[in-house]
Amino acid sequence: MLHTERRETIIEILKTKDTASIHELVELTGASEATVRRDLSKLESDEQIKRIHGGASLSRRRRNEPTIAEKSSVNQWEKKKIAEAAASLLEPGECLFLDAGTTTLEMIPYLADRDLVVVTNGIPHVPLLLERGIETYVIGGKGKQGTGALVGIKAIEALREFCFDACFLGINGVHPVHGYTTPDPDEAVVKRTALDLAERSYVLADHSKIGSITFANIGELALAEVITSDRLRDDERTNLKKYTDVKVVST
Amino acid sequence: MLHTERRETIIEILKTKDTASIHELVELTGASEATVRRDLSKLESDEQIKRIHGGASLSRRRRNEPTIAEKSSVNQWEKKKIAEAAASLLEPGECLFLDAGTTTLEMIPYLADRDLVVVTNGIPHVPLLLERGIETYVIGGKGKQGTGALVGIKAIEALREFCFDACFLGINGVHPVHGYTTPDPDEAVVKRTALDLAERSYVLADHSKIGSITFANIGELALAEVITSDRLRDDERTNLKKYTDVKVVST
């Protein structure tokens, strides 16, 4: 076995077990104890794992899902401001849909103690909502790796059983011709459905624009109010305002 | 057991009990008194816990940051062994239901790369499943504070749209007359429904017994195989075996 292969194997083992003893690793790789030790030293100096007396565990860095943590650090201040503005639009007793995604995640602290009912398709949202004592419903569906969003036909069907006073959607971009865009077609369908089911719809648009799949074209923009920040490019804001209400939050 | 694992275990125990005596910790970790004391000293100097005469409690800092995903619990070692045995009962390509709860949570590391489809009502389960690339469906429903389980009429309805090759249920106790018990009536209904929908049913029973709500009475015990450890009291095991298959895992 190539030493690269063996080190991959060690990482894989740790991924499933979190920690493993030297003996387990010797057993599972077939290499000698000395070799495993050398591998662990190497992997540790690469910050891939953390050695502990008698074995090894995944390094903190590898352990944390980088995707959601990383994403939420991007434009975080901007997202917070947008989220706060969005949350202020709710009245007591209302039922709202919180789309999966890091921007809507930031709304949660502003939803506590306000007698709201929250429906969401974002798995990471749920513990944060529950821990604040917010009445929370999850729509169900297929879990999507990376974002932890619930999508697919089952999600759509479950979603259709609700109706909302307000829905809050995160997006990746606002295309001047195509409308709101998001990189994942599955998530796009969920967003589109929620848009249909809500009395009022708000689109939380942080200024980064990387999406490509359209979930609502420009003719339907008027259905939702866009909440964005002054970091969205001027020309885009101007363009948007032709079609719909735009609320600009200063960062 | 690696000393890191043991310290993790101590933290987990304190998270659920808030305080624990030295003797309890010795009992639950299997280490000697001296070792537990040393661990407590180390953990205290790391400001992870606070030592008190005769035992330890969580430090204020630890107590205020409750990470639901981490919220495993007492008898962690026991649960791991039971979980491993349970996971070994699955064949490639099968579709299974994973009940919410900390015991089934421990099964997840053993489910990776086995071509399984997992359906769950446990929110904390989802990120762990997804991060291992396991195809995951969430049933939907009302989120329950504390356990992060999805319950209620919507959960039941969503659940009924699936059928399973196997379902794995966590329980809090096995009552000699009433059957399986769990402290929450809402969760009991979900468990009962999953039991109906699965070809094979397994009940993961760690030995602690605090539940009171019945979700399956003794006459229906035969529907499921109980997987427990040698820490379940002898008389209880003997009694159980009158009604159903029992698999005993040695800790």
Next chain:
DNA sequence: TTGTTTTTGAATAAAATTGATTGATTATGA
């Protein structure tokens, strides 16, 4: 092929962890 470098496995001494013991300290109840 030959010579060089890298990797591996075994041996061994150093270091860390553990469990038991001891005596000191602290809590508990009369």
Next chain:
DNA sequence: TCATAATCAATCAATTTTATTCAAAAACAA
């Protein structure tokens, strides 16, 4: 208050784990 029991910290020997060294094996290049 005192006596008793429980808990604690310190020490030591036994065990386990680790780092180091060295020779053999493998990979590599000329």
